[in-house]
Amino acid sequence: xxxxxxxxxxxxxxxxxxxxxxxxxxxxxxxxxxxxxxxxxxxxxxxxxxxxxxxxxxxxxxxxxxxxxxxxxxxxxxxxxxxxxxxxxxxxxxxxxxxxxxxxxxxxxxxxxxxxxxxxxxxxxxxxxxxxxxxxxxxxxxxxxxxxxxxxxxxxxxxxxxxxxxxxxxxxxxxxxxxxxxxxxxxxxxxxxxxxxxxxxxxxxxxxxxxxxxxxxxxxxxxxxxxxxxxxxxxxxxxxxxxxxxxxxxxxxxxxxxxxxxxxxxxxxxxxxxxxxxxxxxxxxxxxxxxxxxxxxxxxxxxxxxxxxxxxxxxxxxxxxxxxxxxxxxxxxxxxxxxxxxxxxxxxxxxxxxxxxxxxxxxxxxxxxxxxxxxxxxxxxxxxxxxxxxxxxxxxxxxxxxxxxxxxxxxxxxxxxxxxxxxxxxxxxxxxxxxxxxxxxxxxxxxxxxxxxxxxxxxxxxxxxxxxxxxxxxxxxxxxxxxxxxxxxxxxxxxxxxxxxxxxxxxxxxxxxxxxxxxxxxxxxxxxxxxxxxxxxxxxxxxxxxxxxxxxxxxxxxxxxxxxxxxxxxxxxxxxxxxxxxxxxxxxxxxxxxxxxxxxxxxxxxxxxxxxxxxxxxxxxxxxxxxxxxxxxxxxxxxxxxxxxxxxxxxxxxxxxxxxxxxxxxxxxxxxxxxxxxxxxxxxx
Numbered sequence: 001x002x003x004x005x006x007x008x009x010x011x012x013x014x015x016x017x018x019x020x021x022x023x024x025x026x027x028x029x030x031x032x033x034x035x036x037x038x039x040x041x042x043x044x045x046x047x048x049x050x051x052x053x054x055x056x057x058x059x060x061x062x063x064x065x066x067x068x069x070x071x072x073x074x075x076x077x078x079x080x081x082x083x084x085x086x087x088x089x090x091x092x093x094x095x096x097x098x099x100x101x102x103x104x105x106x107x108x109x110x111x112x113x114x115x116x117x118x119x120x121x122x123x124x125x126x127x128x129x130x131x132x133x134x135x136x137x138x139x140x141x142x143x144x145x146x147x148x149x150x151x152x153x154x155x156x157x158x159x160x161x162x163x164x165x166x167x168x169x170x171x172x173x174x175x176x177x178x179x180x181x182x183x184x185x186x187x188x189x190x191x192x193x194x195x196x197x198x199x200x201x202x203x204x205x206x207x208x209x210x211x212x213x214x215x216x217x218x219x220x221x222x223x224x225x226x227x228x229x230x231x232x233x234x235x236x237x238x239x240x241x242x243x244x245x246x247x248x249x250x251x252x253x254x255x256x257x258x259x260x261x262x263x264x265x266x267x268x269x270x271x272x273x274x275x276x277x278x279x280x281x282x283x284x285x286x287x288x289x290x291x292x293x294x295x296x297x298x299x300x301x302x303x304x305x306x307x308x309x310x311x312x313x314x315x316x317x318x319x320x321x322x323x324x325x326x327x328x329x330x331x332x333x334x335x336x337x338x339x340x341x342x343x344x345x346x347x348x349x350x351x352x353x354x355x356x357x358x359x360x361x362x363x364x365x366x367x368x369x370x371x372x373x374x375x376x377x378x379x380x381x382x383x384x385x386x387x388x389x390x391x392x393x394x395x396x397x398x399x400x401x402x403x404x405x406x407x408x409x410x411x412x413x414x415x416x417x418x419x420x421x422x423x424x425x426x427x428x429x430x431x432x433x434x435x436x437x438x439x440x441x442x443x444x445x446x447x448x449x450x451x452x453x454x455x456x457x458x459x460x461x462x463x464x465x466x467x468x469x470x471x472x473x474x475x476x477x478x479x480x481x482x483x484x485x486x487x488x489x490x491x492x493x494x495x496x497x498x499x500x501x502x503x504x505x506x507x508x509x510x511x512x513x514x515x516x517x518x519x520x521x522x523x524x525x526x527x528x529x530x531x532x533x534x535x536x537x538x539x540x541x542x543x544x545x546x547x548x549x550x551x552x553x554x555x556x557x558x559x560x561x562x563x564x565x566x567x568x569x570x571x572x573x574x575x576x577x578x579x580x581x582x583x584x585x586x587x588x589x590x591x592x593x594x595x596x597x598x599x600x601x602x603x604x605x606x607x608x609x610x611x612x613x614x615x616x617x618x619x620x621x622x623x624x625x626x627x628x629x630x631x632x633x634x635x636x637x638x639x640x641x642x643x644x645x646x647x648x649x650x651x652x653x654x655x656x657x658x659x660x661x662x663x664x665x666x667x668x669x670x671x672x673x674x675x676x677x678x679x680x681x682x683x684x685x
Contacts, residue, residue: 042235049221049228056217063210082196084126089189091122096182099154099175116154123147130192139188146185153178253322255299256306264321264329268381275335277373279318279345280388281309283352284366284400286326293361300358302326305365308351316344336373336405345369345403353401366401368392377406390414417472423459424469424478428485432458435489436656437507439665440627440649443641448669450506450540452629452649453490454656455482474514483515484524491532493659494539502666506568508540513547522561529565536566542593544572545584556586563588570627574615584622592619596630596650602639609639616643 098115127147130140157174251263259267268278283305290298306328310320313330321329330348334341352367370392378384387406393414395404404410427433437451457464473479490507497505515521529536541562547555559569570591571584594615598608612628619626628640631650640648657665 042231045228045231049224052221052224056214056221059217060214063214067207067210081130082193082200084130085189085193085196088122088126089186089193091119091126092182092186092189095119095150095154096179096186099157099178099182112158113155116151116158119154120151123151137192139192143185143188143192146181146188150178150181150185153181256303256310256322258306258310258320258322258328260321261323261329264323264331265381265385267319267321267331268384271374273375274333275374277332277334277336277338277341277371278384278388279330279332279348279369279371279403280323280385280392281328281330281348281367281369282392282396283326284368284396286365289363289365293359297358297361301356301363301365304356304358305352308354309348309367312347312351313344316340316347318344336371336376341371345371349401349403368395368400369403370395370406371403372406387411420459420464420469420472421476421478424457424473424476424482427457427459428481433482433485434458434658435486435493436658437493437662438649438656439654439662440506440508440647441653442647443645448503448505448666449647450508451662452508452510452542453486454510455486456656470512474512477514479512480515480518483512484528487525487528488531491528491534491539493662494534495532497663497666498535498538500663503670504535504538505666506538506540508542508568508570510542510572511547513544516543516547516555516558522558525562525567526565537568540568540570540591542570542572545574556588559588589624591625591627594626594628594645596628599628599630599636599640599650600632602636604639612640612645613643616645620644 095115098112127140127144130137130143153174157178160170160174251259253260283302286298286301289301306320306322309328309330313320313332316332317334318330318332321331323329332341332344334344348369349367352365356363356365370388370390372378372384372388372391374384377387390410391404391406394410395402398404423432434456436454436456438454439448440450440452441447442449455466455470457466457469470479473482486509490509494505494507511521525541529539543559562569568591569587569589570593571587571589572593573595574592592615594612598611598615602608602612616626625646627647627649628645629649631637631640631648631652633652636650637648637652654665
């Protein structure tokens with residue numbers, strides 16, 4: 001029969017989550033939330049500064065206007081009045097000095113009269129100005145009265161003194177009266193000067209107070225502006241730090257902190273044209289770890305293993321990048337054929353083989369690596385990555401835990417595989433698939449008892465070996481569509497043979513693990529039976545024991561549902577998998593199939609012979625029939641018949657036949673009486 005198998009699923013490791021990357025993302029998130037929370041405060045502070053600036057400007061304008069209002073009368077009246085009073089005081093003092101030194105000589109009297117005349121003019125002009133500035137002030141009126149007496153008494157005193165040549169008692173009395181008036185005049189002038197100075201001082205104090213208030217407000221505004229500037233600088237610093245962290249995260253993996261795929265591609269573009277090697281790697285069976293222990297456990301495992309890989313790579317001059325999931329890239333500035341590169345990659349493989357321990361679980365893992373070197377394997381980053389990935393895929397298909405370097409033959413195989421995958425997706429609609437039927441013989445009667453359905457694919461005029469396209473279909477998921485198509489074809493063929501009146505024959509269909517575990521498998525079987533009208537007891541489903549054991553209780557429930565439909569069930573390739581007898585008792589099956597690997601080299605007194613006899617005895621003791629596949633020689637046939645094996649299939653009895661040839665085979669077997677088998681030579685032809 002054709003084996004349906006698949007490599008362990010390591011293709012699509014889940015994207016890791018959590019770990020220290022979450023801490024960094026939460027830190028950035030908290031910074032953004034803090035910035036959003038402080039944003040109203042920032043806006044309020046800026047609005048306050050702007051408002052204070054406007055208020056300060058308005059108040060400075062008002063204060064300036066007040067200063068101008070206070071200063072206008074000061075400079076228009078008080079300062080000129082003060083100057084006028086000072087001039088009057090100076091004139092009074094000169095007049096006082098002149099009159100006290102007056103002598104009776106004619107020349108002195110004439111000079112005094114000139115002084116008196118000038119003093120009178122000064123008094124008249126000064127008093128007129130004072131009256132304009134101060135109005136009918138009592139002191140101004142008193143000044144006029146005293147000045148009038150002085151200006152009248154002075155000339156009389158001078159004339160009297162000139163007539164006598166020497167002061168008498170009357171003249172001295174007159175001089176004393178004049179001096180008293182002069183002193184009183186000076187005192188009144190000083191009072192008015194004091195009032196003017198007080199007015200000027202009050203205005204100056206008010207102006208100083210206003211200026212001091214504005215100064216304080218300016219200082220307060222400066223302090224507020226300084227605080228705002230400090231706060232804004234902090235806010236901008238936090239923003240820049242967040243942007244730096246975002247820029248770092250944009251080029252680094254959040255879980256491991258390593259540079260990511262984008263950084264790796266940019267790094268390749270920046271490298272000088274010197275030999276270097278790109279090594280792509282993936283952690284084997286990581287998907288199974290995540291499926292069994294969860295994403296959190298997988299994240300911790302990734303962190304630990306990637307840390308080992310990074311430390312090991314750095315010791316050999318390599319730089320590690322995390323691409324996604326369990327996939328990494330290592331860049332070495334070494335040629336691919338350099339012995340140092342072999343030592344570096346061997347160290348990587350050994351670093352991952354060390355068990356990973358977490359939460360009381362000890363896991364053993366391995367690393368698959370694919371390498372491509374510049375410039376031998378590609379001169380562009382895209383070509384290098386494509387070729388290294390092709391080598392990595394081949395390393396994974398070969399079982400993992402190894403390094404494979406790129407070669408042109410590998411690329412050709414990859415292109416061939418991609419071409420097969422593309423063709424397989426359209427094989428059904430193009431009519432390139434066909435079901436062949438290999439007859440099965442009952443050893444006790446030598447009669448034809450059934451067939452096993454085998455899928456064949458003719459692509460571009462050539463037959464593609466099942467060992468090549470079945471694993472590809474299993475890997476890509478196309479096996480589900482192919483399996484459903486085979487089920488429909490087999491049920492239609494069984495119904496056709498029933499309508500032709502052929503003896504009841506069983507057609508065995510091999511079910512792939514992925515097809516059996518699909519949620520729609522049972523429904524598809526029911527639809528195929530219903531659409532064709534085939535009898536369920538003529539259809540036998542062959543399922544490997546590993547699939548049943550992996551499926552657990554759900555697999556047993558599906559098997560029971562199939563038996564309730566009336567289908568026959570068998571365990572395919574028995575003895576090559578888990579073979580748990582405890583589970584075997586619970587399986588609702590009726591047949592065991594001995595794998596051809598035990599039959600191919602069957603000979604007396606060998607281990608294969610003992611295994612085959614044990615399986616036959618086990619099946620009979622459990623009430624099951626046993627069929628051996630791969631029977632090709634007379635000796636194998638005789639030994640199986642002697643051990644009371646129930647059925648056989650293989651080239652010794654008949655080769656696989658297409659539908660028309662199988663129909664002719666059934667007719668030929670019927671003509672032989674239904675119990676005698678056709679001659680092997682004739683069947684082979």
